[in-house]
Amino acid sequence: MFETFFGFAIPGIPFGCTYAVIAVGLVLTYQATGVFNFAFPAQAYAASLVFTALIQSAHLPSWLAFIIAAVIMSPLLGLAFDRLLFSKIPNTNTTAKLVTGISLLVGLPSLLLVAFPSNYYNPPSLIWDINTVYLTFWEIPINGAQISSVVVTVLMLGALVGLLRFTNIGLQMRGAVESRRLVQLDGVNAGGVVAVAWMVSSFLAGMSGILFSPNFGEIQSQNYALLFVFALAAAACGSFRSLPKTAIAAVLIGIGQFLFQGYLPTTGFLFTTVLPSFPFLVLAGALLLMPGLRNLDSSADPLSSVDPPLPPTAAASRLPQMDRMIKIAWYTVLGVFVVSMLTWIPKDWESVLNQGLAFSALFLSITLITGMGGQLSLAQATLAGVGAFTAAQLALHLGLNFLIGGLIGAVVAAMVAVVLAVLSLRLRGLGLALMTLAAALLFDTAIFSNQTLAGGSGGLNIQAKWLGLDLNNPNGHLYFIVAFLVVLLITGMILFIRKGTTGRVLGALKGSETGAAGIGINLTKERIMIFALSGAVAGIGGVLLVIQENVANPQSFNYAFGLIFIVIVVTTGVSTVEGAIQGGFGFVVIQKLLGYAPARFADLTFVFFAFGALTYAAHPEGILEFQKRRSYQRIERFFPSAMKKSEENELAIGIAGGVSDD
Amino acid sequence: MTDPAVTLRLKDVSKTFGIVNVVDSISFDVKAGESVGLVGPNGAGKTTLFNCVCGQLQNDHGAVYFEDQPLNGMPTYRRARLGIGRTYQRTEVFPDMTVRNHLLVAERVHSGTGRLWKDLLNMSKPTKEEIEVSDRVMDLVGLMELADTPVAALGLGHCRLVELARALAGEPTLLLADEPSSGLDERETAAMSAVLRTVQRERGTAILLVEHDLEMVSEVVDRVVVMDLGSKVAEGTFDEVMANPAVRYAYLGESA
Structure with a gap:
């Protein structure tokens, strides 16, 4: 009995150790910098890709490749993140920090694919060979990669705990997390302290990527995202505070995963559905049950009042004359667009723009929940999928018209969103983002991958008879x-709601x-109301999308799209409807245009938007919205009456601004 | 509590954080239309007591009554709808909204007439009465010139006035003002005092004022409650409590 138990449990320890390295790195970054680093898996991927490429393509020895990838490149990447991005974000702006991390998560792997277009298989082991058995416990063979994971994890954790608890820089890191500016008043080089924290945690990211890569046949960014989720669950169990608790939780999650895998019957529901959801259930459970996670963003910079106020949006700051001009311009564009779509636009471009409409609808759900409600949901793609698959199932089994089913799908998506809202009532900012991410991952593994519910990996084809109308006729304009x-x-x-x-x-x-x-x-x-509304709109967007694509494909609604969609809408302007619509059309048009470029540039769409979203901290209204405001200001110079009003406003604002300066 | 003249009654209110009694068995009344100062050194528990009155914290022991109604266990928003308005030590404004919209949202929430279906049918435009009320309040606090300015563009002094105006737009019976002069200069503090006096005398609003600026307290309040280390150490008129040795000890460390 014990042999069976340990036979299942022991192989989980090395996996748990790798989760521990990532989880500890996450906690370290969060504790020392106040940033929850969503880019961690992208950093792990970058290090393992460069490490493997240097060995397999440049034929460098593994020790030299390790030094370049993990010791030099990874910390420099962390330093760049800090200096160029995160150090410019006020500590209290949780949304900007999250969006910047997500942008890097989305953009960095796509950029690396352009730089390293080759596929890399069989990544090499770091220290001991994966194919050699060095030890056996209860007849369980332990290979080199597994020993490497355990040894490196123990050494790194020991060094980290020592650094944080017993060194001056560790003390300074703990101070800097509350307020960089405040510890600077005590003579601490806060920028340097935080930079060191970033470099150390990025080194951990690189190490974990290199350590874990031999477990995969091929280096792919999604593998590291999965690792990240396990680590996330462990970090949540440690309340994003305690390194030892986080490490222990990570190892237990690794062991638990293998125990469940070993004991559960392979054909049962628990094995096929619940087991893959194990880390998400742990994450969701921790968020729900651990009181420490309800106030993740509660630390407030005592010097936050010295930050300048966020600029008003272009729509809020423009003059009435400009409003009228914009309205006329919009109506004109709308008229030209409709006439063009019905007359001369080529069919392939009409299809692209139709898809843009579907994405616009979906992105408007983000305008509602994030732009208007201020709630960062990473599950909008999932809610769109709920709407789409509900309509598809109703059509498939009950023969219900797809459009009517789509409305029911929107209601079901709204209901799922309400459940999510109720579960997340006590969560804010980062906690809410993680809860919605956990929900998205749960749906991916438990619902969207289910053959009966979502048609498996191929999805469900939309049949013409479901639609009733000639909606998916490529020669018509009905869609x-x-x-x-x-x-x-x-x-x-x-x-009207606004x-x-x-x-x-x-x-x-x-x-x-x-x-x-x-x-x-x-x-x-x-x-609850804004979650429901936003869920319903996302559901309708999902229905439009699958009709346009002629297939309800689970891949179109996986969690990664939830992240990408946020990045896109934030880039174009999350607080305005035109931001969402421009995002919807921009997303498909850029993809179409990149289709004319060599294949390696196909993923650049994500890079464009990711880099656009990196400006979120400086321009929280969206980079397009910011550019619009600048353009309006230039145009307003030509209107003397408008100038007069501007001067009055500036005077009033100047007087008000002077109060705080005094 | 059965005295109709009493707007707010605190009876043995206590609040503990961990092992620290931040508010320890505090009792006092605020009568209708009365202005009461709540003073004490930093860490005395004044803001925590405010939070217990507003419902942002629930008191561990004792009871809070507002116009005969027990408030224990009641969420913040319901207390606000009963007629408790509040300003904050650290300003809590809505940066994307204009000054006028701050007032309109408070009025609409207070009247309870906002409905989603009305929004969807474009039937939610501010009424003439609502605009008149917001104009009156902005006029009172001196924000009329900035009515259509987004609050993000205002400085701290104006943000404090916006908070005050927003609280007044809900036509509160009791106004809790938490360090309204914090961050303001002498001229702005005097203006704030004048507004608070007007609110109390012309509108009959009861005021509970937490303030470190004792000159402002002396100008605005009828009576003072002094707290130190979570306990009430004195209660009376401003001159009475300032002459109290326990108060002098709490503030100045002078021996009683």
């Missing part, structure tokens, strides 16, 4: 007309939950 009307309806709905009481209430909720509750706003009700 365009329906999708256009739907997007128009959603846009109108959002604009202008109305709900918009103001959401503005209050986004601005300050404490202040909002203080004037009598029921935060729970409003949060």
